[in-house]
Structure formats: C-alpha cells, structure tokens
Amino acid sequence: xxxxxxxxxxxxxxxxxxxxxxxxxxxxxxxxxxxxxxxxxxxxxxxxxxxxxxxxxxxxxxxxxxxxxxxxxxxxxxxxxxxxxxxxxxxxxxxxxxx
Amino acid sequence: xxxxxxxxxxxxxxxxxxxxxxxxxxxxxxxxxxxxxxxxxxxxxxxxxxxxxxxxxxxxxxxxxxxxxxxxxxxxxxxxxxxxxxxxxxxxxxxxxxxxxxxxxxxxxxxxxxxxxxxxxxxxxxxxxxxxxxxxxxxxxxxxxxxxxxxxxxxxxxxxxxxxxxxxxxxxxxxxxxxxxxxxxxxxxxxxxxxxxxxxxxxxxxxxxxxxxxxxxxxxxxxxxxxxxxxxxxxxxxxxxxxxxxxxxxxxxxxxxxxxxxxxxxxxxxxxxxxxxxxxxxxxxxxxxxxxxxxxxxxxxxxxxxxxxxxxxxxxxxxxxxxxxxxxxxxxxxxxxxxxxxxxxxxxxxxxxxxxxxxxxxxxxxxxxxxxxxxxxxxxxxxxxxxxxxxxxxxxxxxxxxxxxxxxxxxxxxxxxxxxxxxxxxxxxxxxxxxxxxxxxxxxxxxxxxxxxxxxxxxxxxxxxxxxxxxxxxxxxxxxxxxxxxxxxxxxxxxxxx
Numbered sequence: 001x002x003x004x005x006x007x008x009x010x011x012x013x014x015x016x017x018x019x020x021x022x023x024x025x026x027x028x029x030x031x032x033x034x035x036x037x038x039x040x041x042x043x044x045x046x047x048x049x050x051x052x053x054x055x056x057x058x059x060x061x062x063x064x065x066x067x068x069x070x071x072x073x074x075x076x077x078x079x080x081x082x083x084x085x086x087x088x089x090x091x092x093x094x095x096x097x098x099x
Numbered sequence: 100x101x102x103x104x105x106x107x108x109x110x111x112x113x114x115x116x117x118x119x120x121x122x123x124x125x126x127x128x129x130x131x132x133x134x135x136x137x138x139x140x141x142x143x144x145x146x147x148x149x150x151x152x153x154x155x156x157x158x159x160x161x162x163x164x165x166x167x168x169x170x171x172x173x174x175x176x177x178x179x180x181x182x183x184x185x186x187x188x189x190x191x192x193x194x195x196x197x198x199x200x201x202x203x204x205x206x207x208x209x210x211x212x213x214x215x216x217x218x219x220x221x222x223x224x225x226x227x228x229x230x231x232x233x234x235x236x237x238x239x240x241x242x243x244x245x246x247x248x249x250x251x252x253x254x255x256x257x258x259x260x261x262x263x264x265x266x267x268x269x270x271x272x273x274x275x276x277x278x279x280x281x282x283x284x285x286x287x288x289x290x291x292x293x294x295x296x297x298x299x300x301x302x303x304x305x306x307x308x309x310x311x312x313x314x315x316x317x318x319x320x321x322x323x324x325x326x327x328x329x330x331x332x333x334x335x336x337x338x339x340x341x342x343x344x345x346x347x348x349x350x351x352x353x354x355x356x357x358x359x360x361x362x363x364x365x366x367x368x369x370x371x372x373x374x375x376x377x378x379x380x381x382x383x384x385x386x387x388x389x390x391x392x393x394x395x396x397x398x399x400x401x402x403x404x405x406x407x408x409x410x411x412x413x414x415x416x417x418x419x420x421x422x423x424x425x426x427x428x429x430x431x432x433x434x435x436x437x438x439x440x441x442x443x444x445x446x447x448x449x450x451x452x453x454x455x456x457x458x459x460x461x462x463x464x465x466x467x468x469x470x471x472x473x474x475x476x477x478x479x480x481x482x483x484x485x486x487x488x489x490x491x492x493x494x495x496x497x498x499x500x501x502x503x504x505x506x507x508x509x510x511x512x513x514x515x516x517x518x519x520x521x522x523x524x525x526x527x528x529x530x531x532x533x534x535x536x537x538x539x540x541x542x543x544x545x546x547x548x549x550x551x552x553x554x555x556x557x558x559x560x561x562x563x564x565x566x567x568x569x570x571x572x573x574x575x576x577x578x579x580x581x582x583x584x585x586x587x588x589x590x591x592x593x594x595x596x597x
Contacts, residue, residue: 004464014444018444018459019447020456035457035519038404038408038519041402042480044402045399045477045484047480050480052476052482053483054306055535056292056293056306057336057535076200079199080196080427081426081427082424082428082429082430083430083433089425092439094438
C-alpha cells in the first residue's frame with residue numbers, strides 16, 4: 001500500500017503553488033495511497049524495449065512562415081488583468097523588500 | 100418545433116416555413132422553462148443569439164448562399180473561448196473573464212451561421228465524469244433530476260437531451276463527450292485527435308483533449324462535425340488533411356460486409372446487467388444488417404485507466420500553471436507587501452476546486468524527479484502498447500465496439516467522495532484518447548433495471564471518422580424502427596417543458 005504523508009502533500013502543494021488548508025492536506029493525503037496504488041499498475045507490465053509515446057500524432061517541428069500576423073491589441077491583452085497600470089500588468093512584489 | 104432534428108430545422112429554414120429568430124426564441128423559451136431544474140447553462144447569451152439569428156435571416160432573405168446549419172441554435176461547452184462572452188471552464192478562477200478572442204471552433208461556428216445560445220456547465224477544467232466538480236454546482240440529468248448527466252461535458256449533453264438546443268459542442272479528454280452522451284440518451288462524437296483545432300480550447304491535457312459534436316441523431320452530429328473540423332495553422336497539432344466525409348457516411352449507413360470487432364476486455368464483469376444486455380442486442384442488430392462480428396483482444400487496455408490517470412494529471416499540472424493571478428482571472432491576497440508567490444498560492448487555493456487540486460498534486464508528484472520514470476515514463480510506454488493493441492485490432496475489424504460506460508447514470512453525490520469509483524466510469528472511453536483515434540456513443544436503448552439510457556460505443560482508426568457515422572447510422576435506423584420512436588420520447592416530461 002502506497003502512502004503519502006500530510007507533509008509530503010504539503011511539499012507538493014508548495015511546489016504547485018497552492019496554499020492548502022490543514023483539512024485539505026489531511027484529506028488528500030488519506031486519498032493518495034489508494035490513487036497511487038491504482039496508477040502504479042503501469043509498473044506491472046514488462047516495458048523494457050517499449051518506446052514512450054508523448055503524443056498521438058507523429059508530427060515534428062511544425063512551424064509557420066516567419067511573417068507578422070495580426071495579434072491582440074494592448075487594450076484586449078489587458079482586458080482581463082486583475083490590475084494594470086498604463087499599458088502594463090501590475091503584479092505583486094516579485095523581489096523581497098530587503099534585496 | 101424544438102423536438103425536431105437539426106436537419107429538419109434546417110430544412111424548415113431553407114423552405115421558409117420558419118426563421119432563425121423564431122427557432123432561437125423557441126429554444127430560449129425552453130431554456131427559461133426547464134433550466135432552473137436541469138442547470139445545463141452557466142451563461143445564456145439571449146441578446147447575442149438573437150442578433151446572430153436576425154443576421155442569418157437577413158442573409159437568407161437576400162438570397163445569400165448559406166451553410167447547411169445556418170440559423171440553427173447550439174449550446175457551447177464553457178471550455179471554449181468566445182470573445183466578449185463569460186468563459187469559465189467551470190472554474191471560479193476564471194469567474195467573470197471575458198476572452199478577448201474567439202477559439203477557432205467558435206470562429207467556424209459563427210462563419211457557418213450557427214447561433215450560440217450560451218455556455219454550458221462542465222466539471223472544472225473538464226476534470227470529472229459527472230459535472231459535479233463544476234465550481235458553479237452540478238447539472239442534473241433530464242431523465243432523472245436526482246442523477247448526474249455524466250461529464251465533463253454534462254451541461255452540453257443535458258441541454259441537447261432536454262431540447263434546450265438541437266446541437267452542442269463538448270470536449271473529450273477521457274470520454275467527456277461519449278460518456279455524457281450515453282448517460283443522457285443522445286449521440287456524441289470525439290473526433291480523431293488533431294481533427295478539430297484546439298486553439299482557444301482551455302487546456303486540460305493537451306495530448307488527449309479534443310472538441311467534438313453532440314446531437315440527437317447521427318446525421319445531426321455529422322453535420323456539426325463537418326463545421327467544426329479542419330486544419331488550423333494556429334494549432335500545431337492540427338491535421339493538415341481533408342475532413343472525412345462524415346455527412347455522406349451518416350446518410351449512407353450501409354454496413355453490409357463491415358467487420359465489427361468486439362473488444363474482449365471492455366465487456367462482461369464490471370458492466371451493469373442492463374448495459375451489457377442492450378450492448379449484446381445492438382450487436383445482433385448489426386449482424387442482422389450484414390455486418391460480420393468478430394472478437395478482438397486488446398490485453399493492454401487493462402492498464403489504460405492507470406496510464407490515463409498519470410498522463411492527464413501530469414499534463415494538467417503543467418497546463419494549469421498559467422493560472423498565476425497575474426494576467427487574467429482571479430487574484431486574491433494582493434495586500435500591501437504580499438509577494439507574487441504568496442498571491443499566486445492564495446489565488447490558486449481560492450480559485451481551484453477539490454478535484455483540480457487533487458490532479459495537480461498527483462501530476463506534480465508523477466513528474467517529480469525520482470518518480471518520473473516509474474510513473475509518467477511508464478504511463479507513456481503503456482500508451483505505446485495501447486496504440487499497438489488498436490493497430491492489431493484494426494487489421495481484424497473496420498470498427499471496434501463496446502458499451503460506452505459500465506453503468507447508466509448514477510445518483511448525484513454517489514461517487515463524489517470516492518475518486519477511484521468515479522474514475523472507473525471512464526474505463527471504456529479512455530483507450531481512444533490515449534491512442535488519438537475517434538469514437539462515437541449513440542443510444543442503444545434503456546437498461547431494464549432502471550429505465551435509463553445505455554450508450555453503444557463505436558471506435559475507428561485515426562482520420563477514419565466516417566466509419567463511426569456509417570456504422571452509427573445503420574444501428575440508429577434499425578433501432579428506431581424497432582422502438583417506433585426516438586429514445587428521448589421515453590424520457591419523463593420535465594416540468595414546464597414545451
């Protein structure tokens with residue numbers, strides 16, 4: 001039986017940038033063992049010599065001609081911004097105050 | 100009028116016995132009458148729909164050449180961006196967002212003169228099989244309002260089933276068109292991967308996602324399929340080849356000599372008795388029409404569900420990183436001095452629902468160094484084996500078949516706390532997505548034990564989508580003559596329904 005502790009889930013949540021409540025961490029950790037057991041079935045098969053498929057289409061390096069096409073206007077691009085200033089997205093502080 | 104097929108409505112429009120404005124208003128009236136109970140729509144765009152209807156009527160009056168579905172109303176899954184119209188993908192993180200652009204599917208619908216009535220409910224970011232994971236509450240199955248319509252395109256399926264729209268667009272990453280079609284007694288098709296542009300389709304799992312049509316008949320579904328499909332330079336995975344002749348195939352329906360392969364692994368144990376009975380009966384019908392039934396072996400399908408629940412969460416954990424509270428969508432916790440990272444984490448906590456978080460965490464785990472090869476890497480190899488199983492099976496048969504879902508519609512709330520039980524409902528639909536091929540679900544009748552619709556799934560090789568329609572039309576016609584009336588005429592009447 002696989003398991004993932006509350007602290008393991010907290011670490012993953014941190015990596016995924018999701019702040020979780022204690023209740024969510026505990027409930028997710030209790031469900032994870034069962035889910036991991038189910039998906040671990042992929043390891044039951046002998047996969048030596050089998051190639052990986054990342055994509056169902058055998059396409060490679062699809063490129064378009066290097067010409068300028070119409071794109072969103074600055075007004076359109078900013079239309080859903082939670083905050084903006086002049087023609088820019090306004091974002092919270094990225095670097096620490098002391099740096 | 101609203102109970103007709105889209106093809107019949109189109110004929111009425113072209114002979115002038117009705118107008119698109121009348122047709123659109125009739126559907127808006129039906130939405131007003133029943134959607135309080137069904138809750139198929141997240142947003143109804145009455146104004147936009149009537150404006151489009153008016154414009155198509157004017158074009159028709161002036162003698163312009165119109166496309167076959169011009170003036171026909173349609174419901175659009177809220178996963179597709181439509182300029183200026185609220186688009187949420189069922190998530191609180193996108194509440195109030197109005198896209199500044201149209202997805203290619205929407206552009207094609209508008210160009211063909213279809214009238215978009217509104218946006219339909221769905222499991223958040225298409226993650227789910229019951230529409231219960233929507234951030235805006237569940238959709239209810241028109242056959243029994245205490246049950247789920249399936250998902251994730253449950254709103255689109257319910258809208259068509261409840262005569263709120265003759266056609267709808269859904270998306271199918273692991274069965275999200277076929278399974279709700281099965282549970283609501285309608286037709287749904289997941290086209291070949293790359294056949295319909297993903298530009299403007301809010302991404303869940305990019306190597307599996309594909310938009311497709313819903314209708315109440317095989318022909319209606321084919322008509323919409325032809326409008327949606329086609330190469331798009333804006334989607335690098337879009338197939339640059341002619342759209343298969345699906346409408347012609349739906350009109351022909353000749354299956355004499357067609358070889359139909361029954362997948363050994365997708366029947367029997369784990370399938371509800373009434374589901375299996377309707378499936379077996381449909382096979383006999385197909386045989387009586389001159390098809391040859393063979394059994395095919397796909398031994399690696401046993402691992403498809405496990406591979407899917409690694410690949411899809413892995414891709415989603417990466418795709419959903421775009422919801423960072425910076426450029427669009429929700430932002431919370433942006434108080435003086437809060438760091439970007441803290442705002443991001445608080446926003447993603449507030450904006451994402453339980454299932455989305457569960458899958459992001461699972462994907463983050465499966466992709467983390469040390470586990471990558473064991474989980475994501477192995478799943479990708481299983482994917483290769485499933486493609487090989489299909490390739491071999493398609494040397495023995497022209498199309499493959501199975502029940503669409505192991506059960507009929509289940510009760511709202513029944514599986515919500517048991518993710519593995521919910522995931523098992525996708526066992527028969529997922530292999531199609533992993534292999535990138537196409538599949539259809541169409542009604543096979545009602546299960547004896549609960550009088551709820553059963554879906555019959557047909558699968559065909561990549562870019563052979565016409566075979567789905569050919570076999571589907573044959574089965575549909577034979578079953579219709581057996582039943583005497585379309586399956587939806589057996590659904591209990593909804594309160595207030597026109």
